[in-house]
Ligand SMILES: Nc1ncnc2c1ncn2[C@@H]1O[C@H](COP(=O)(O)OP(=O)(O)O)[C@@H](O)[C@H]1O
């Protein structure tokens with residue numbers, strides 16, 4: 001009887017011990033995690049995500065959650081009879097659409113994530129980029145085929161104030177940030193792509209890691225014709241690939257590049273459809289997605 005119990009208990013101890021080098025390495029480090037709209041539509045995945053983030057917190061890391069909500073926004077706009085249109089990968093956001101975006105991100109998606117995290121204790125505090133000047137933006141006008149295009153209230157980040165987030169982290173909380181910015185131009189707000197917001201926050205917070213959860217395994221080498229995932233690439237290698245990337249991958253990979261060029265040690269795109277993908281990525285040998293490293297760390301960082 002006794003030996004059977006030992007038999008089943010030992011592998012559990014081994015798993016915990018395997019995590020020891022990673023626990024040591026990541027102790028006290030800030031990890032910015034972007035939780036994407038598509039991984040966010042499944043109840044079990046959402047609950048597993050909350051468990052992982054709380055686990056990181058209790059393991060001595062400082063997780064900061066930045067969330068998207070593209071599918072949820074599209075649904076709500078539809079209900080309001082507003083057509084969703086994307087240009088250069090960004091949602092064309094009229095004044096009316098902006099009200100809906102803000103309502104969905106800050107009033108629904110963020111509240112739900114805060115609720116899931118707080119099932120584990122008084123940990124999560126939600127805010128948007130508007131709070132305490134966390135994210136400031138100006139009007140973003142992308143260039144499409146050489147022409148500047150007006151896409152409404154979409155913001156380009158000009159400044160990050162990390163004060164509120166750092167105060168929350170120092171108080172042992174888990175900040176949950178919605179990607180809405182205060183405007184430096186007028187009294188209104190801007191809609192910011194959540195990948196871009198997460199990358200800017202990771203750089204400003206001097207985070208060790210930016211982790212972007214999405215609905216594919218990682219960056220595919222030759223999408224859509226192949227599903228070979230690139231497991232690791234340097235900033236310069238990524239920069240060369242950027243012009244060939246399509247749709248949703250563009251802000252993610254631009255964000256990863258921005259992060260590693262501005263002091264973040266590794267930026268990773270991982271599969272949010274896999275339960276506990278965050279723990280697998282942080283605490284095991286085999287990373288499961290795509291890892292971007294600064295040029296001078298080639299071959300070094302894990
Ligand atoms: N090279 C690529 N590798 C992987 N996915 C790609 C690539 N290029 C474009 N994509 C598309 O980008 C999508 C992810 O972006 P998006 O739908 O905006 O994710 P999220 O909702 O998680 O923010 C993938 O589902 C895929 O359709």
Ligand SMILES: CC(=O)N[C@@H](CCC(=O)OP(=O)(O)O)C(=O)O
Pocket residue numbers: 035036037038067068069070071073089090091101154155179191192193194195
């Ligand atoms: C300007 C812009 O496109 N903003 C995004 C913000 C939400 C987001 O980025 O959500 P995902 O990460 O789930 O795609 C939008 O309106 O959909």
